[in-house]
Amino acid sequence: MRDVLEGRAQPSGIVLVVDELGFHQGTSVAEFAADSGCVVTICTPGMIVGQDLGITLDFEGWNQRAHHKGITQLTDVVPMGCEAVEVGKLAVTLLHHPTGQSSRFVADWVVSSAHQRPEDELWKELADSGIEVHRVGDVLAPRRAHSAVIEGERVGLSL
Ligand SMILES: Cc1cc2nc3c(=O)[nH]c(=O)nc-3n(C[C@H](O)[C@H](O)[C@H](O)COP(=O)(O)OP(=O)(O)OC[C@H]3O[C@@H](n4cnc5c(N)ncnc54)[C@H](O)[C@@H]3O)c2cc1C
Known part of the structure; x- marks a missing residue:
């Protein structure tokens, strides 16, 4: 597509x-x-x-x-x-x-x-650098805005 x-x-x-x-x-x-x-x-x-x-x-x-x-x-x-x-x-x-x-x-x-692969080059670069980094939203899997909001809140609360 x-x-x-x-x-x-x-x-x-x-x-x-x-x-x-x-x-x-x-x-x-x-x-x-x-x-x-x-x-x-x-x-x-x-x-x-x-x-x-x-x-x-x-x-x-x-x-x-x-x-x-x-x-x-x-x-x-x-x-x-x-x-x-x-x-x-x-x-x-x-x-x-x-x-x-x-x-x-x-x-x-x-x-x-169908569902697409994420564009996650920035996440990979940051994860490889040793910085603590979390994925939320489309970088995990392209979906819709509410997924990014829900996952972002969960990560925020967990820190
Ligand atoms: C045409 C279209 C219509 C859509 N319609 C809807 C809708 O009606 N309702 C709905 O809920 N969702 C819709 N979506 C999906 C929704 O836009 C996404 O799910 C949501 O934006 C994901 O948010 P995010 O913060 O994870 O990623 P994004 O909003 O994509 O934010 C990621 C940001 O990171 C930046 N970035 C990426 N790589 C790098 C890099 N290497 N260096 C620096 N910056 C970088 C990007 O430029 C971008 O600003 C639509 C998507 C598209 C493409």
């Missing part, structure tokens, strides 16, 4: 966005790919795509734009595997978890929207 949004990868053709986060990341990359001329489907194990967009009041806007951009939304499906089926094509096995039925989605590109 980040490779696409930062221009290191340029999907084309039929694109499947696999959204494991339910927030802006998956829907943003789906819109970005659709704006670039791709035929986009976004899938989620959740009951709706982008379920947490409700808390930022972005859910309605996403659905309107997705409709205008022709983005298809697949819900309640879990990716179980992926294989090359012909030159440049990938088949993703999707398990519809409420029924146990599996289907195959053939795409030119599969874009994963």
Whole structure:
């Protein structure tokens, strides 16, 4: 997902966005790919795509734009595997978890929207220097602001 949004990868053709986060990341990359001329489907194990967009009041806007951009939304499906089926094509096995039925989605590109690795160079540098240093928030694992606040308070109270 980040490779696409930062221009290191340029999907084309039929694109499947696999959204494991339910927030802006998956829907943003789906819109970005659709704006670039791709035929986009976004899938989620959740009951709706982008379920947490409700808390930022972005859910309605996403659905309107997705409709205008022709983005298809697949819900309640879990990716179980992926294989090359012909030159440049990938088949993703999707398990519809409420029924146990599996289907195959053939795409030119599969874009994963999942948790990212932290950017923790500064933490490593400080930890190696012998200074007592604690990690809170995104440097531990990129999540949301409340995690940084909760973990920061815990560390503060422990000192
Ligand atoms: C586009 C986007 C939208 C988001 N929307 C939401 C939202 O709606 N709600 C929500 O709760 N969360 C949201 N988040 C997540 C939220 O921003 C983060 O979880 C939160 O900012 C983490 O706080 P932090 O203090 O751990 O890290 P940061 O806020 O990233 O602060 C780390 C700081 O360290 C600095 N830094 C890093 N490396 C170095 C270095 N080597 N030397 C010096 N300085 C350095 C950085 O410049 C930065 O200022 C969003 C994130 C993004 C990217």
